[in-house]
Ligand SMILES: Nc1ncnc2c1ncn2[C@@H]1O[C@H](COP(=O)(O)OP(=O)(O)OP(=O)(O)O)[C@@H](O)[C@H]1O
């Protein structure tokens with residue numbers, strides 16, 4: 016298999032915590048511009064896979080490549096973020112004592128060293144970009160509110176907005192619709208489809224209704240490796256998948 | 264251009280007022296002390312000038328701690344060490360100004376070295392006869408120590424209580440080191456019996472007034488600096504690191520560098536505070552490194568309200584005024600009073616005096632807005648939202664900065 020046209024390439028990745036194999040010989044390939052949905056029961060290793068890609072966890076073995084050539088196991092979180100991988104956490108993690116606008120400001124693509132930040136002065140271009148993102152994630156009315164005062168769903172959106180501000184090539188989105196109403200869920204699916212027109216996206220989600228809305232290739236993980244892969248209809252009719260979901 | 268950029272953001276009206284008050288005091292107090300005779304009701308007595316001057320140095324130390332604790336979430340229990348190092352650098356300069364006027368009349372060696380039978384000045388005392396050299400060391404020594412300490416601690420991702428403990432260990436190690444006679448800093452007795460500073464007698468009222476003014480101006484400059492940092496994008500990043508350190512990594516920042524910057528700047532400020540303190544109290548000894556001193560600074564800052572700039576200053580002034588009164592009136596009760604005050608503030612005013620006041624005002628403003636929006640509807644007590652952050656003061660979330668684990 017050639018890595019060259021992939022945005023993400025995992026091959027034979029394993030990691031264990033105190034002898035427990037959370038990821039077991041996992042291989043996964045994502046093409047440039049592709050959106051992929053990842054499903055799997057609790058503890059399947061979905062979040063751990065994202066930890067490995069973003070440099071939070073080092074794999075015990077296996078290859079992890081970004082953009083065909085960059086070996087992610089050699090870089091740390093900040094480096095990987097700067098290369099163009101953005102991540103939304105399972106538990107929404109925003110800067111609670113900052114306003115919505117400042118959350119985006121801190122995430123804006125740009126230099127990440129101390130002195131530019133000290134003398135930074137917002138530009139018109141930056142303000143316009145923030146306006147755009149606020150419009151995209153529907154938080155214009157809340158821009159001056161503290162992030163702590165947002166609803167759970169709004170925090171999820173703010174976090175997606177922070178990802179967009181980073182302008183990444185690849186977005187890793189962990190359970191974006193947990194705690195959302197049906198209308199919000201549909202809205203989020205629309206937003207992610209929109210984003211995937213210009214970027215590669217990996218979405219982890221349990222909500223099958225939402226996964227159907229996304230209408231993309233699905234990978235089912237189980238006990239740290241790929242159980243089944245294909246269209247949602249194919250995967251959900253796969254006997255092993257049914258067994259894993261019902262057998263719990 | 265750059266300074267203009269630096270100094271626009273954080274200067275809220277409140278901070279401008281405090282700076283104006285300090286500059287006013289720097290002018291007025293010396294005038295009232297020197298131009299009015301002691302019989303005049305306008306006269307400010309000498310002891311008062313020295314006492315308040317000392318408090319202002321403490322306030323600068325508390326402000327330095329606020330930069331790292333209030334904004335960056337680093338609870339340093341060793342900030343007294345940077346204060347003491349700045350103080351020792353100043354003390355070394357003052358010792359060298361004594362010249363041949365010491366008890367032993369040795370023009371080249373301070374008395375304690377003659378007493379120890381030392382024949383020549385140790386290499387690290389060279390240069391301290393020059394004020395400019397001492398002034399550089401006052402900032403460089405604490406700054407360098409903080410940089411090296413922070414480099415290792417923050418890079419190895421030591422945080423929370425472990426970091427607090429090693430800062431405490433740092434000041435304790437320095438305490439033990441400075442107690443030793445062979446370190447060459449006067450051992451147990453420290454450095455004292457100063458005569459002149461910049462050619463003026465340290466005991467003279469005019470010199471004391473000038474030192475008071477210098478302390479007030481240094482504090483004003485410190486406030487302007489911290490407000491500018493806090494109001495900048497870097498200041499916002501510091502608060503982000505305080506509240507959700509690992510999140511900042513995943514958007515590409517390096518929190519260890521942010522902390523290192525804050526810690527180093529803060530240590531330099533603490534060093535300057537110590538240097539202004541020593542000529543006003545007339546002595547520096549290893550006791551200044553005592554862990555309890557550093558903890559006291561944390562108490563002042565907590566009482567005043569961390570992350571508010573003005574709060575730690577208020578806390579330092581109030582607690583020290585209380586301490587002076589108590590140690591005069593009921594000396595044996597002071598430690599209990601301080602401990603009780605700390606417990607009471609932590610329980611009832613977790614945001615400190617200024618933080619609680621801000622919160623109360625925010626709630627009122629919010630209610631007034633709610634009323635204005637719904638002229639006929641009843642104001643709902645449960646509908647009170649916490650107000651948005653103003654640019655320079657950054658309220659610590661209720662119950663302290665709980666680190667959010669980024670899963
Ligand atoms: N740092 C860690 N230390 C020990 N065990 C861990 C660690 N991280 C993950 N695990 C374990 O690895 C397994 C996979 O966890 P992971 O969070 O990746 O699952 P998941 O697929 O994201 O599940 P969920 O759908 O519940 O979010 C779990 O059993 C978890 O307990």
Ligand SMILES: [Mg+2]
Nearest residue numbers: 061062063105
């Ligand atoms: Mg998970």
